[in-house]
Amino acid sequence: MNRRYFIKGTSASIVLSSFGSYGFEYFKNEKPKRVGLIGAGWYGKSDLFKLIQVANVDVIAICDVDQNHLATAAELVAQRQKSGKKPKLYTDYRKMLETNNLDIVLIGSPDHWHALQCISALKSGAHVYVQKPTSVDVMEGEAMVAAARKYDRVVQVGTQRKSTPHLIDVKKEIVDVGLLGNIAHVEMCCYYHMRADGNPPEQPVPDFLDYDMWTGPAPLRPYDGIPHKRWWRTFREYGNGMMGDMGVHMLDTVRWMLDLGWPERISSQGGIYVQKGGKSNTPDTQSAVFEYPELNCIWQHRSWGSPVDEEYPWAFIIYGDKGVLKGSPMQADFMPNGTGTPIHFDVVYEKEKYPEDLIEKDNELHAAPANRGHMIDFLDAIQNNSRPIADIEEGHISSASCILANLSMDLGRPLVYDPKTRTVVDDEEATQLLTREYRTPWIHPHPDRI
Structure with missing residues (x-):
């Protein structure tokens, strides 16, 4: 077919x-x-x-x-x-x-x-x-x-995947109308070789950079070069690795597509299995399971080797009993089970309408229409005093779920987070890790003391 x-x-x-x-x-x-x-x-x-x-x-x-x-x-x-x-x-x-x-x-x-x-x-x-x-x-x-x-x-x-034109169409024309049938399994992945893993020496901080302020509430690492653009992402001191960087996009997209809230349980395994030569302390290999009623959403990343599907190196795959849907920032494909016509969706570009996109340094041309749409939705919510498509609560659920996956990997056990009590159920050690220590003089914010 x-x-x-x-x-x-x-x-x-x-x-x-x-x-x-x-x-x-x-x-x-x-x-x-x-x-x-x-x-x-x-x-x-x-x-x-x-x-x-x-x-x-x-x-x-x-x-x-x-x-x-x-x-x-x-x-x-x-x-x-x-x-x-x-x-x-x-x-x-x-x-x-x-x-x-x-x-x-x-x-x-x-x-x-x-x-x-x-x-x-x-x-x-x-x-x-x-x-x-x-x-x-x-x-x-x-x-x-x-x-x-x-x-x-x-x-x-x-x-901004929620504002990506071809994925909006996928949700409306495939998922919402039931072409997938009973959805019982989701896979998400990222196989980009994007994990910096160098070993630069310590060096003086350049005059143009306030490194202490750059570090802020995070632990102060010895300075070993300009931390932006990719270097900081390789350290747990500043972020949550590929799980928090790339996984949050795919989990958020799947949650939006399928109208999912908090996972009932989260488990994860991984570590530094291949890229052992550098300073990076984020996993080069990791899998996670986000459990929902009669539906598991499974994440896998590797920053080495080849992707499972060359056309979908960073993607989600939704499995239904009537068909399978693959989606990414670049394209999507619906493949019906049995008879039926496959449907392909392509990314939207706007190079002619916005020629300045072509000269913007490091601009992601495929993401530009989505980012503009995301801004319009933001402005629209301000105008209407309403919630935007990627409201902070929805962004928090997706982000926190990825953070909890990393905590599960660290602790070696599944975690059940209760957003009402803001605790990990029956796990005092994990609950304590929901708040990390801030560097003096910065004070960690708390929802009850805003």
């Missing part, structure tokens, strides 16, 4: 018009919103540029602990935004939030900073777009949800 037989017919313009009740053009004509960015590296700038493309904004301020990042971002923003003005520059996000009355704050800093910066931005009165995963430990995420609700602000999490 030819998997390429049926090509998607829905046009990109129809797909993208489904984002929000106001549509793509509405926010370009609105009164400009005052915007600040925390974390002016790769994806922080990329998110900001997508917002500039779809809305009338005035980028007032940018914060980063790297002076080179700041200078580059200021130049690019002045070229992109309508006013042509350079934003004010800060190295301490607290000063930026205190001295500017911002409507929106984008957070593109490393994972270990998300909670403190998000909560501070919410307290300042801003709506927040924060990159995934929401947090490094579970209680940080709980505090972020509590802050969003207390201050009645919109928080959109950067799990």
